[in-house]
Amino acid sequence: MRHGRVSRAKHHDRTAFDQVVERIRSGEHSVLSLDVFDTLLLRDGSTETQRFREASHLASEQLGVSGDALTRMRWISHDNAYRALHLGAPNSDVKLRQITATCVAALGLPADAADVFADYEVATDEDHLSANDELLEVVAQLRDAGTRVIATSDTYYSAQDIRTLFDAVVGYVPVDRIYASSEMSATKHRGHLFPAVAAAEATPGSDILHVGDSWHSDVEMATRAGWQAMHLPMSARTARARNLGRIRSARQTWIRRR
Numbered sequence: 001m002r003h004g005r006v007s008r009a010k011h012h013d014r015t016a017f018d019q020v021v022e023r024i025r026s027g028e029h030s031v032l033s034l035d036v037f038d039t040l041l042l043r044d045g046s047t048e049t050q051r052f053r054e055a056s057h058l059a060s061e062q063l064g065v066s067g068d069a070l071t072r073m074r075w076i077s078h079d080n081a082y083r084a085l086h087l088g089a090p091n092s093d094v095k096l097r098q099i100t101a102t103c104v105a106a107l108g109l110p111a112d113a114a115d116v117f118a119d120y121e122v123a124t125d126e127d128h129l130s131a132n133d134e135l136l137e138v139v140a141q142l143r144d145a146g147t148r149v150i151a152t153s154d155t156y157y158s159a160q161d162i163r164t165l166f167d168a169v170v171g172y173v174p175v176d177r178i179y180a181s182s183e184m185s186a187t188k189h190r191g192h193l194f195p196a197v198a199a200a201e202a203t204p205g206s207d208i209l210h211v212g213d214s215w216h217s218d219v220e221m222a223t224r225a226g227w228q229a230m231h232l233p234m235s236a237r238t239a240r241a242r243n244l245g246r247i248r249s250a251r252q253t254w255i256r257r258r
Contacts, residue, residue, distance in 0.1 A: 011042050013233050020230045021138055031203050035212030036153040041129045051124055059120035063113050077102040091192045093181040096156045122161050126168040136174050151175045154188045188217040194225035
């Protein structure tokens with residue numbers, strides 16, 4: 001069952017959205033690169049904490065462990081994975097199935113439980129995402145006209161996980177290729193994913209236009225890498241709702257830990 005659906009018309013700043021559409025239709029690039037989350041797929045008001053807890057409790061029924069224990073171990077494994085990454089390979093990214101493998105091992109579960117847990121997490125995310133139909137319609141028109149379109153995402157999900165989300169939420173995969181930081185060993189937020197993608201595409205960065213919701217990761221770092229870039233920010237209303245959701249989630253977590 002899907003939770004509160006995203007109002008697509010109110011998710012993004014309308015002026016910025018119209019400017020992005022005008023730019024991507026201009027044809028001043030040979031490849032269009034799009035961020036995934038909060039660009040092609042729009043999140044509802046849930047927080048990461050809420051989604052982790054929901055996925056853990058759903059998976060716990062099949063795995064035969066406490067939902068609360070699995071939730072706690074999910075967060076511990078998440079935090080430890082990123083701490084280790086920052087110490088050993090700060091330009092890379094973690095993988096979801098590495099995190100879930102650590103979780104199930106710590107709880108004494110068989111190794112194949114890692115994939116079960118990861119699949120529940122992807123399925124839970126499906127319920128909190130909506131297709132950005134207006135943008136996807138423009139993207140489909142561009143692809144029909146011959147423009148190559150790719151997705152470039154900072155995420156612990158694999159490209160296959162993102163395909164699964166696209167299939168479930170959109171009904172099809174709306175891009176020609178997906179580049180996930182977890183598989184490219186490089187991230188947008190540190191700037192190394194952009195040259196890696198340009199090399200994989202055999203296309204100069206100056207011929208690629210990237211669009212995303214993060215000013216730092218999607219615009220500043222893309223521009224530093226020599227790409228064209230456009231910002232597609234959330235509306236003020238969406239940003240306020242996100243902040244309120246984080247505050248409520250933090251309060252609920254504090255209450256449960258008392």
